[in-house]
Amino acid sequence: MPSIKSLTMTCDGLNDYGTVSEGDTLTGKVTVVLIKECAVESFFVKAKGDASVRWSKKSGDRTYTYSAHKRYFKVKHFLIPEESRETVIQPGTHVYEFSMRIPQGSMPSTYRGSHGKIVYKLEAKLSRSWRADRTAEKELQFVSKSLPNLHSLMSQQMGSTDKEMGFFSKGKVHMDVVVDRTAYAPGDTLTIVAKVNNSSSSEMTPKFSLIREVVYRAEGNVKHENSVIQKVSEHCIKPKTQREVKCDLRIPRDLTQTIHNCDLISVQYHLKAYLDISFAFDPEIMFPVFICPPELVPGLQPGVAAGPYPVWAAGHPSNTDFPSPAGAMGPYPAGAFGGPSNRSFPPPAVAAGPYPYGQPGAHSYSAPPPAYPAHPPHVSEGYKKPVPQQPPLYGDPFTSPSSVLHPPPSAPSFHPPPSAPDIHPPPFSHVAPTAPTYNPLPSAPMMNTDFLSQSDEAPPAYSLLFPPSNTENSKDKL
Known part of the structure; x- marks a missing residue:
């Protein structure tokens, strides 16, 4: 007749889901029922976590088997002191309590697949001399808390x-x-x-x-x-x-x-x-x-968009022809260039000169007065920020409901270098070029010739400068 009638183990639940995680403390009871006295060598409870994989692959006439194993932890709690070589337990029902802590660390969750598994177990083991060991096992549903942000x-x-x-x-x-x-x-x-x-x-x-x-x-x-x-x-x-x-x-x-x-x-x-x-x-x-x-899994935090539409940020790469939908927090973030804001018109166009707006030492020239009144200081502060290059600057207000009507941009200012400003004239205000110099003919010098300075040449004949009229020619003929 066997001396051990039954060996059972119960584990206290830690939460409503019946799961355990890193750092949890496992508590429970082990119950052993003896028909007659029993000499026990060791009696303990251990918790362990292991991962193992195994599969086979056939290549030609040969079959290759691949396997691997990894142990994450193993902890023991002795119900009978480990130092005692043999302890005699009297017949009857005996209940032993245990408590052990799962170590900290990054460990994967429980999983069972076709070619591998990740298993966490709680096992009670009673060993006797020259007899088979009696064990009681309970699989733990382990849930990893090593999650990303x-x-x-x-x-x-x-x-x-x-x-x-x-x-x-x-x-x-x-x-x-x-x-x-x-x-x-x-x-x-x-x-x-x-x-x-x-x-x-x-x-x-x-x-x-x-x-x-x-x-x-x-x-x-x-x-x-x-x-x-x-x-x-x-x-x-x-x-x-x-x-x-x-x-x-x-x-x-x-x-x-x-x-x-x-x-x-x-x-x-x-x-x-x-x-x-x-x-x-x-x-x-x-x-x-x-x-x-x-x-x-936490609920949606304050400030996180809860709707199905994204918070479409300006400059986000997209090739869509659809207009940007209206999100819970607005279609554009605060201060986004090109998006609707409390301004009635966009920032001025980027200057064509060599220096950007606001750079020390940059000279600007007066431009035509704006068509709209100036903004309050708290509104115009947004113009001090660098403006990203995002074409197009002015969209078609009839193709997108989120578009904003903008007035035409003011004339751009020119910013030449401070040392030597080089102002180019308007395209239509050209300076008249000087007339080209014509070389006079020897037989008919120009009227503006300085005859006194031409000492090497004889003065022109009077008849060349003042030819006779037709009447005088007729009288000579008579």
């Missing part, structure tokens, strides 16, 4: 793509996609807004997929596994059509969180937004998605 993961993501159509159709396709954030908990809803400008002659369907990528590493080799977790398809977009698409993608509640701090196994998620076009390569945009435990 969650505040940065709560901001919006933006992306765009273009495609020139090829053989079977003509035109161009442009798509802008906005995702409300990066970090999500299992069960959350991922909100997507896409703007599609179909300037081609083909129909296309916007589609969105949540993809999981698992990578196993061992002995310098890598094995990839990709799977589609969720997929959403929208209505077809006709040719020569612009449309805005908004959809929600539900994240499964049993989805494994992102694993980024394990050398053997990594689990990553991506949102793939693409346009399904027949007989053409699909333009796509990939967004990272970080799955966090529910207790670690």
Whole structure:
């Protein structure tokens, strides 16, 4: 008859989710029921965390197996003192309490995959001489707290793509996609807004997929596994059509969180937004998605845009033909050049001279008076900041609802160097050039010739200077 009837273990819960993390203290009880007295060599409880991978690959006639193992921690709590070689326990029910602390450090969350696993266990072990050991195990649901900056993961993501159509159709396709954030908990809803400008002659369907990528590493080799977790398809977009698409993608509640701090196994998620076009390569945009435990995902913080539209900053690279939507905090940040503000007209045009505005020693020349009154000091302070080069300076107010009507710019001022200003005359105020000098003919010198200075030549004959009239010639003939 065996002496041990049962060996059981219970662990106290730390939270409502039944998870443990780095630095937590594990407490619980181990219950052993003996039918008769038992001589025990050791009796302890240990907690450990291990990661292991293994897969096989066939090449030709040979099969190669790759495997790796890593231990993250192991701690023990002895229920019977370790120094005692043998302790006799009397028949009956015996309850032992234990307490141990999980060490600090970056450790990955629990995971089980097709070619590897990350497992955390709590094990009670009773050893006897010349007898098999009795054990009781309990797997711990470990959740890593070694996460990146969650505040940065709560901001919006933006992306765009273009495609020139090829053989079977003509035109161009442009798509802008906005995702409300990066970090999500299992069960959350991922909100997507896409703007599609179909300037081609083909129909296309916007589609969105949540993809999981698992990578196993061992002995310098890598094995990839990709799977589609969720997929959403929208209505077809006709040719020569612009449309805005908004959809929600539900994240499964049993989805494994992102694993980024394990050398053997990594689990990553991506949102793939693409346009399904027949007989053409699909333009796509990939967004990272970080799955966090529910207790670690904070709500939207004050000051973070909660709507589906981004806070479109001036100068953001974009090829879209759509106007900028109105965000929760405004379409432009405070002080952004080119965006609507409390000014009624934009900063003056950049001067054409060699020095920028406000540089010490730069000379300016008076320009025509402005067509509008001067701003108060607190408003005009914005003009002291350097103006970024962002074309176009004046947009078409009828193509975008966020455009602002601006008066025409004033005449630019000229800023020559302080040492030797070089002012160019206006394009139409030319100085008359001097008349070219003509060499007089020997037979008929010009009237402005200085005869006194020509001492080497004889003065011209009187008849050459004053020819006779017709009457005098007629009298001579008579």
